[in-house]
Amino acid sequence: MDSKRTLSRVMEAPMAMEGEGVPIRRAFPSHEFSQLDPFLLFDHFGGVVLKPGEAKGFPDHPHRGFETVTYMLSGEFEHRDSFGHHGVLTGGDVQWMTAGSGLVHSETPARSMVENGGRLEGFQIWVNLPARDKMKAPRYQELSGAHIPTARSADGLVEVKVIAGSALGVKGGVETHIPIEYLHIRLQAGATFTQALPATLNAMAYVFEGAVSVEARKVPQFHVGEIATNGDSVTFTASEPAELLLLAAQPIKEPVARYGPFVMNTAAELQQAFDDYRQGKMGTISFAH
Template identity: 50%
Template sequence: MSNPQTGRTVSRVFTAAQTQEGAGFHVNRPFPTRMLADFDPFLLLDEMGPMQIAPGNAKGAPDHPHRGFETVTYLLAGELEHKDSRGHAGRLTPGDVQWMTAGAGVVHSEMPSQAFQQSGGAMHGFQLWVNLPRTDKMMAPRYQELPAANIPTAQSRDGKVSVRVIAGEALGTRAAIKTRTPILYQHFTLQPGGVLEHAVPADFNVFAYVIEGTGRFGAQALSAHARQMVVFDHDGVDLTVRNDGDAPLSFLLIGGRPLNEPVARYGPFVMNTEDEIRQAILDFQAGRMGQIRA
């Protein structure tokens, strides 16, 4: 059982804003918004969907650059194809994760696959932006791709709590992904009556984002439902989530060690100073981040 003296409380709960991204697809965005600018070391979280898309109407994110951070794409439904200026290409299907470290700079695209464009269907996924420390912002770009079948999973003894461990460790199971910034990224499902008691590093900023259902979070057992972000305080080394309802509760648990560095950001560039942002723009305009070949 969780020790009341070490259990984290919830400092705030708020609903994600709805906005548009890429070529005009709708996302639910808990941050950055007027409610929360960022969540060190995280810069953005977008939930794409869930939505039903008619044949021929799927939209994506055409060619665009990134520098100075990482993008983590986690797909729950649909199919995406990605290409980049370094000749890398791949496909994401339900349950897959792509971890792209933009580093010094890359141009890439994320678009619905041709097959999904023709058929339409359900689209649902997440993109998380993870800031890089100053020492890594100009590292060589890299990809880590993890098919759904290779993502470690675990389950509680009573079978009421299950998790897909994308980053960090949960229920005694460690992720396969290697991260530059120490973080945890876990997709939990709690069946009715399920209780999660989860240790987290004392220095991590931690939040939950509810995908489906309603749960009770933290030492106060505050209620939160789908499309809401739950921010945990720094007053403990473990946290508790309960599902007192009659339907499954699905949520992301995300946390990381704050970088505590200056953040300068402009669109797809995140650096430490305004001069570095200006240089990123110049490098992109001069073609030094490359271009995607047809």
Template identity: 40%
Template sequence: MTDRSVHRLHPAMRDDIGDLITQRPLPGPHIEQLDPFLFLNHHGPQTYPPHNRGLPFGPHPHRGFETVTFILEGELAHRDNAGHESIIAAGGIQWMTAGRGIVHAEVSPRAFLETGGPVEILQLWINLPSRLKMSEPAYTGLQRADIPTLELDGGKVSLDLIAGEYEGGTGPVRSLTGVFMSTVRMRAGGKIRFEGLESRSVFLYVVRGLLQVGSHDDQITAMHLVELDDNGGAVELRAEHDTFVVFGHAEPIREPVVAHGPFVMTTREEIAQAIQDYQAGLFGAALA
């Protein structure tokens, strides 16, 4: 089986949101999307002082895509107008299907506002095809203990399986579009191989550490998105030092993408309709 090779590396670009340190590799100067992967924000790592204002993501709407939020450090409180509410701690994830429209807030828990502490969060946007953009909104919040871990390569690699299947394991999230999603913790010298990637778009982001991919000689450093070529059905990852990556793959949608703020649709007319529907209260009750 032919392995894929590295096509281009995309560094995360600094774009702070208030006092929240934020870096973004996708979209970037040389990449608009990795269809269907649209957007990645890397918040932190940083430490908030006591008596802080917390995360700035108060009530806001979405339509037409899914969000996957990885809580690496700290805690994140989610609340939406479909009745979902949770506080997810470090190591957990939130998977939200905005579908036809949802209003949610992602903020720091009250205790964090008083005491402060470390924060590191990733948020990834995954597009939905036009036939699913008006799906029923949904939310899944998983704590670290809810996510199965596969110990591989003699214990040098730990794969946290969020969605999809690997080595006989199945992730707890059932994606509408068959997305595979995982986080991979690799010790120095560890390696892992992913197969069955023919016709799939691969999402690979190095959160920390040093990574080698396939026959690519250069070490890939933290906060880089790895864009692979389209040839081949496998990829092998090797860690030079202790390394943490997000690895996913999905079928490309191959439809137009028209994004405006929190809405992702296929035409400008659909964007205008989303704005009109939200202003008319058709996304449901407002959040206080």
């Protein structure tokens, strides 16, 4: 018998600054909400129109032991890393980076963005890796916005971009180490959308336009709703146009040793990550073309 999942809590994502001065709303980690296994961090960055010269980014920094997932709504971000990978993410694009054994990378506004300004907005989440995958070689999966599978409801009131997982019979294009759902859901006024979501998956919804309700409990704009594990589906309703991200995944249920840009299982592994970085074992970024 189908049973609906409810919300266990609703919290605002407070404003903060990251990198060289990029405005963000951080849903977690926070004092109230440390993580949602396997999700370690959720940032909604930008959401602002920048004047020429105002665009800022995230200079060279290392990662090991997890994945970073960047989803651009608007603007252009340039990416470089210590393995020689270089690319530009534009509105609608997704980069799913498995840091694995470690790398150094930078995320900075593209030159056109710095020179001309414009709207910058997107999301970055961190996804933990199981112990067995933490030291795998780094890997990228990059999807252009035009190639992200999109599903639509029969009544035309719901559109879902399926980054990972599946919705309305459409499958996402990203391979994941554990079962993950990453959906960008657009609801028109009066829309209702139900997503199958087994109780074994941890899940959350972040609303960035309008507001939605889950079993009569409202999630306003810029709020995150943690979805209780008390059913096997979740239903969103909207009385106004709304957009949200739905994240769900199988929890890893392993110890987390975390500090700064490294996420391992033990303090010793964490120390080793810092030692390897200081000794240059994660490489450096070359800006030669």
